[in-house]
Each structure stands twice: as C-alpha cells, then as structure tokens.
Amino acid sequence: MIRKEARLELIVGTMFGGKSTELIRRVKRYEIVGRSVQVFGPSIDTRYGKDSITSHDKLQRQANYVGSVPELEEKVSPDTKVIGIDEVQFFDSAIIDACENYANQGKIVIVAGLLKDFKDGYFPFKDGKKTMSDLLRAADNTTILTAICDAKNGNGEICGSDATRVQRFIDGHVAPQDSPVVQVGGKEDYAPRCRRHYQFYK
Ligand SMILES: [Zn+2]
Structure with a gap:
C-alpha cells in the first residue's frame, strides 16, 4: 500500500x-x-x-x-x-x-x-x-x-505586473523562433514578461 x-x-x-x-x-x-x-x-x-x-x-x-x-x-x-x-x-x-x-x-x-x-x-x-x-x-x-515583468514603460519605470513568460534576446533583439531551445554560450539574455509585454511568436 x-x-x-x-x-x-x-x-x-x-x-x-x-x-x-x-x-x-x-x-x-x-x-x-x-x-x-x-x-x-x-x-x-x-x-x-x-x-x-x-x-x-x-x-x-x-x-x-x-x-x-x-x-x-x-x-x-x-x-x-x-x-x-x-x-x-x-x-x-x-x-x-x-x-x-x-x-x-x-x-x-x-x-x-x-x-x-x-x-x-x-x-x-x-x-x-x-x-x-x-x-x-x-x-x-x-x-x-x-516573476515580475521588468519591461520599461514610457516614463522609464518598470511594468511590475506578474510575468508568466520569459522573452529571450540575442544581441539585444528578440530571439528568432528557430533559435535552439537550449543555447549554450552566445550573447543572450532573458527577461521576465507579462502578457502585455511579451512578444509572441506567430
Ligand atoms: Zn509587463
């Protein structure tokens, strides 16, 4: 049992x-x-x-x-x-x-x-x-x-909403859809994003 x-x-x-x-x-x-x-x-x-x-x-x-x-x-x-x-x-x-x-x-x-x-x-x-x-x-x-969304609003303050997603950036740009899920090395960043600030892939 x-x-x-x-x-x-x-x-x-x-x-x-x-x-x-x-x-x-x-x-x-x-x-x-x-x-x-x-x-x-x-x-x-x-x-x-x-x-x-x-x-x-x-x-x-x-x-x-x-x-x-x-x-x-x-x-x-x-x-x-x-x-x-x-x-x-x-x-x-x-x-x-x-x-x-x-x-x-x-x-x-x-x-x-x-x-x-x-x-x-x-x-x-x-x-x-x-x-x-x-x-x-x-x-x-x-x-x-x-997490907490840290996208900047127009006035320079961070959004502060609950972040349910993470956006990946490579060299400062939103990562292309065909980049590998797990990328070892490379100049990339991740940022917590709310629904409003996450840039969805089509
Ligand atoms: Zn946000």
Whole structure:
C-alpha cells in the first residue's frame, strides 16, 4: 500500500520566479523533522544550471548533480523519504517515470522546473520525446510561480505586473523562433514578461 503522504509535487514557472528557492524551502521542512532528504540537479553546463547552482544556499550546494536519469536512480538511497529534483527539464523524458515510481514507492517527490521555453511552448525534455506537459499530467499538485515583468514603460519605470513568460534576446533583439531551445554560450539574455509585454511568436 502506498504511504498516505506519498505524492509528486511540481513547482513550475518562468525563470526568475523563485522555483529553486521554493524547492529548498519545502525539502528543508522535512529535514527539520528528521526525514531523510536527497536533492538532485542536472550536471549539464548551461546558463540556467550555473545560475541556479551559484545563486542558492547551502542545501542547493549539497545537491547531487547527475548526468542522467540512470545515474540519479543509482544514487537514490532506499531509505530516502523525500526526493527533490531541480531544473527537471534538463533530464531525459525517463525522469517522468522515475518520479512516478518514487511516489508509488511511498516517497515524497518534489520537482522544480521551467514550464515553458522562450517560444511559450511546453519545455521539451532533453531527448525531445516528452515535454513538461507530461510531467504536469503526472503530478499530484502543481504550483505555478511567476516573476515580475521588468519591461520599461514610457516614463522609464518598470511594468511590475506578474510575468508568466520569459522573452529571450540575442544581441539585444528578440530571439528568432528557430533559435535552439537550449543555447549554450552566445550573447543572450532573458527577461521576465507579462502578457502585455511579451512578444509572441506567430
Ligand atoms: Zn509587463
């Protein structure tokens, strides 16, 4: 029988929305009461990964950075009650089944990731077979976090509305639709945008 508290929790949203911080907050509550916790993240070297590693506190630095789903599965201890996974969108689609299996085994699985890519589509997993929409389907509960839109209004002040999307810029211009979803290197920037200020792709 599956333990009462077993579940798959999903924390999604845009960049700059505090997903990793929320993941850390949730797993820390379990550490405080003595539950065994393991936190994982993808070891791929991208701007996202680097930012999230350096911008967070001790628990984040204690995370196990793994290169693949099998490597993650090897490192999960049978005694672990709570599994946290950050930047889940950078794993292969097999991470979805892995998360469901752990929840079915009675563990609490708390997963954070980007819901959408720069084109406002569901973020594809690394192998391209599934997207974050499939993880939404599998989750027992989902929290969607927003950032704050920092587009400048006419008077030079920032917009300040909830940003539900992120616009990608390359060399100061909105990135073309055919640029790769995950771009390593290159002079690019991302900015949180509300519906009014996001430039949609046709
Ligand atoms: Zn705005």
